[in-house]
Amino acid sequence: MRSINLHLKILIAVLVLLGASITAYQIFGLGIPITQDETDELWSIDAKVTFTATPHVPVKVQLFVPPLTQGYVSLNESFVSNNYGVNVSRVEGNRQLTWSARRAKGDQTLYYRLVMTKRFGSDKPREEKGAITRDPIVLPEGPERLAAEALVAPIRQHSADVETFISEAIRRVNNVNDDNVKLLLNGDTSTSKRAQIVDLLVSLARVPLEKVHTLRLAAHIQQNPELWLRSYNGKDWIYFNPETGERGLPSDRMIWWSGDGQLLTLDGGRKANVTFTLDSSQMNAIRLAQLTNSSVETAFMDYSLYGLPLQTQQTYQTMIMIPLGVLVILVLRNLIGLQTLGTFTPVLIALAFRETGLQWGIGLFTVITAMGLSLRSYLEHLRLQMLPRLSVVLTFVVVMIAAISLFSHKLGLESGLSVALFPMVILTMTIERLSITWEERGANHALKVAIGTLFAGSLAYLLMKIPQLVYFVFTFPAVLLILVGFMLAMGRYRGYRLTELVRFKALLKED
Amino acid sequence: MFGLIKTWKALSARGIMGINRRNxxxxxxxxxxxxxPVVDDKILTKQRAIEAGINVPDLYGIISTEHDIGKIDTIIEQHQDFVVKPAQGAGGDGILVIADRFEGRLKTVSGKIVSRSDMEYHISSILSGLYSLGGHRDRVLIEYRVIPDELFRNISYEGVPDIRIIVLMGYPVMAMLRLPTRQSGGKANLHQGAIGVGVDLATGLTLRGTWLNAKIEKHPDTAHPVDGVQLPDWDGFMRLAASCYELSGLGYIGVDMVLDKDKGPLILELNARPGLNIQIANDSGLTLRAQAVEARLAEMQAQGIVETAEERVAFSQGLFGHVSRPTATL
Structure with a gap:
């Protein structure tokens, strides 16, 4: 006996230690979050380049792609092209993608796909620095120069610093009724022309200004790169809306490239066109961490439950909680001394509650069981054998459930429909066992057992559906080892059950 | 909370055994x-007992299949009264006691007339496992009807009182007389409302009793005091119980016996998970007694002695009996 006890103690110690250290390694070593953060958005951006190749001429397509220095991180980048060579180069803070082929014929389609997400809060990369000053753009003598100078004077007057200067300049240029502006625009009121004028005005004050081309992170809308202006103040980049002069870049804008360059340059072809398609999907923070972490840890993650297909993961999220439900029953029965119907029936009922919700579940359970019991007591008079009787009760339960679903649907109660999955075999067996208990031990005992079962089931259900707990157990399945350790210890628990303290109270009374 | 801890400590000090410890x-x-299986199946228990020469109620017949139900007539032909039992029943359920015949029909103890079809249905339910543990198929046992000794007339309501002795490794540890009440429907099952009355292991004198977890002194139906009744042939009961260890091979059992008017002590059944209310009936804890037996076992093993049933009974009576006696074995 002593050797068994020692054996058990060692086993429990090993299991608990193993479970605790694996979990600790996951939390502290791998940095897996303990609680489930909100899901992060995952963006998938397709840039589709189409053109018609000129025969017998080498083709070279150059496309700006995002430098990804801003606060986004790329999860996957792919260049879909048939027989083109692909090369990515960095040009003045931009990234440029070059597709090249010796010869191509007819309509060509090339794809650039980027899957990316916002970078996790802490580790933002340092942005590139910009110039703080520059030489003014010198215009030739003439009306344009006069108009520019005429515009700059009031801007200077109405501004306090570089930022307000730029804002004011943008505001003035957008006032197209101004004669000076009209002259400078020369009939071209496009955004890029206006930006160019702003650039000119600002340069007269030696303030640097840069054009940035952004994409809006919004799914399923047609869009072209949007122009923004930015200036470096020595610490940060300050962004301006070229239409309104408003400061600050909205958080849903992503910089695609900066400077005056064209998005697409094509040699050896014509009718070039770029269209953008954006799509977003939600992704669990942990999965993202797994994707962005290309280091050694990935191998470990591959063997965690997150390595399973999403659909299967959901099943396991339910399954992995069952031991916790069982633990509830164990504690209730062996420590508290609650009487339940069968050993694991409460767990099955708890699983059934997942479909119906607690209130509906308890209501249905009570109604169906009560009606089933009355049917069973009627069948008792007919003296049927056990199997046929069980079959009748089961069929009755199915009909009852169908009827309840139908009525609640007609009454417009949605939750009545979820009943369909309420396990009817569990109900049938519950009815049968309850009715036998009733006959053998009396109505009081049967009621006590039924309430105990419902109580245990509800408690197990409530515990099994706490999302934080589900996440924790699913992410750190090693805690189940600790659970097993506890269960093993319970296996040799010799103390009293709570109800026994009441049961044996008579023994302590002095006569 | 504080009160509970106090209760816990007090119970623990008195050596009261809880379910967890018993298991x-x-x-x-x-x-x-x-x-x-030997104790779960009453037919097997009975066969073992007969082989070992231990007294049990006579077996009249066994019905194992639906087809055999017809055999009932030849089985009961020669017997005026008999008992129909499920072989694997628990808690006295499914037992039909036929006390008499009435114009070719059967009549139960309480006077209810049982028709042949009633009887067939009852046997069929037993066969289909209605009363068996786990609900699997069962066999039907038809046996001698025990007629309780006149002694119990005043302290029992219908049914047959039985005597339960808890035996640890062949040493009787505690004994209890179980008396049916109106509430228990004539069944000697404490959970169903029968009374448990403690019995002095040494003398066979009854002590006070327990009814529904409370201590009592009188039978609720007859209002006669339950204590101070001398059970006849007590040493016979003790020897019978002690010898059940060899019979079953199980080290911790509850032996259920009856005292028949004519045949004396008979073994009814064995129970591998005897209940704990016997402690309330005896106003004494099982743990301390069990530990004393375990100490004795270790001692005997060290000396290489295997005690006989008589020696074990003497040891238990000496140690656990209220009346002190000169002990030869200690």
Whole structure:
């Protein structure tokens, strides 16, 4: 006996230690979050380049792609092209993608796909620095120069610093009724022309200004790169809306490239066109961490439950909680001394509650069981054998459930429909066992057992559906080892059950 | 909370055994699972007992299939009264006691007339497993109807009182007389409302009793005091119970016996998980007694002695009996 006890103690110690250290390694070593953060958005951006190749001429397509220095991180980048060579180069803070082929014929389609997400809060990369000053753009003598100078004077007057200067300049240029502006625009009121004028005005004050081309992170809308202006103040980049002069870049804008360059340059072809398609999907923070972490840890993650297909993961999220439900029953029965119907029936009922919700579940359970019991007591008079009787009760339960679903649907109660999955075999067996208990031990005992079962089931259900707990157990399945350790210890628990303290109270009374 | 801890400590000091301790330290430790069928199936128990020469109610016949139900007539032909029992029933359920015949029909103890079809239905329900543990198929046992000794007339309501002795490794540890009440429907099952009355292991004198977890002194139906009744042939009961260890091989059992008017002590059945209310009936804890037996066992093992049933009974009576006697074995 002593050797068994020692054996058990060692086993429990090993299991608990193993479970605790694996979990600790996951939390502290791998940095897996303990609680489930909100899901992060995952963006998938397709840039589709189409053109018609000129025969017998080498083709070279150059496309700006995002430098990804801003606060986004790329999860996957792919260049879909048939027989083109692909090369990515960095040009003045931009990234440029070059597709090249010796010869191509007819309509060509090339794809650039980027899957990316916002970078996790802490580790933002340092942005590139910009110039703080520059030489003014010198215009030739003439009306344009006069108009520019005429515009700059009031801007200077109405501004306090570089930022307000730029804002004011943008505001003035957008006032197209101004004669000076009209002259400078020369009939071209496009955004890029206006930006160019702003650039000119600002340069007269030696303030640097840069054009940035952004994409809006919004799914399923047609869009072209949007122009923004930015200036470096020595610490940060300050962004301006070229239409309104408003400061600050909205958080849903992503910089695609900066400077005056064209998005697409094509040699050896014509009718070039770029269209953008954006799509977003939600992704669990942990999965993202797994994707962005290309280091050694990935191998470990591959063997965690997150390595399973999403659909299967959901099943396991339910399954992995069952031991916790069982633990509830164990504690209730062996420590508290609650009487339940069968050993694991409460767990099955708890699983059934997942479909119906607690209130509906308890209501249905009570109604169906009560009606089933009355049917069973009627069948008792007919003296049927056990199997046929069980079959009748089961069929009755199915009909009852169908009827309840139908009525609640007609009454417009949605939750009545979820009943369909309420396990009817569990109900049938519950009815049968309850009715036998009733006959053998009396109505009081049967009621006590039924309430105990419902109580245990509800408690197990409530515990099994706490999302934080589900996440924790699913992410750190090693805690189940600790659970097993506890269960093993319970296996040799010799103390009293709570109800026994009441049961044996008579023994302590002095006569 | 504080009160509970106090209760816990007090119970623990008195050596009261809880379910968890009974299961972990005694049932699981001393009862080999493979031997359970011997006690779970009353037919097997009876056969073993007969082989060992231990007194049991006579077996009239066994019905194992639906087809055999017709055999009932030839089985009961020669017997005026008899008992129909499920072989694997628990808690006295499914037992039909036929006390008399009435114009070719059967009549139960309480006077209810049982028709032939009633009887067939009852047997069929037993066969289909209605009363068996786990609900699997069962056999039907038809046996001698025990007629309780006149002694119990005043302290029992219908039914047959039985005597339960808890036996640890062949040493009787505690004894109790179980008296049916109106509430228990004539069944000698404490959970159903029968009374448990403690019995002095040494003398066979009854002590006070327990009814529904409370202590009592009088039978609720007859209002006669339950204590101070001398059970006849007490040493016979003790020897019978002690010898059930060899019979079953199980180390921790409750032996249920009856006292028949004509045949004396008979073994009814064995129970591998005897209940704990016997402690209230005896106003005494099982743990301390069980530990004393375990100490004795270790001592005997060290000396290489295997005690006979008589020696074990003497040891138990000497140690656990209220009346002190000169003991030869201690």
């Amino acid at each position: 972990a330290d005694y049932v699981l430790k001393y009862n080999k699972r493979s031997l359970y």
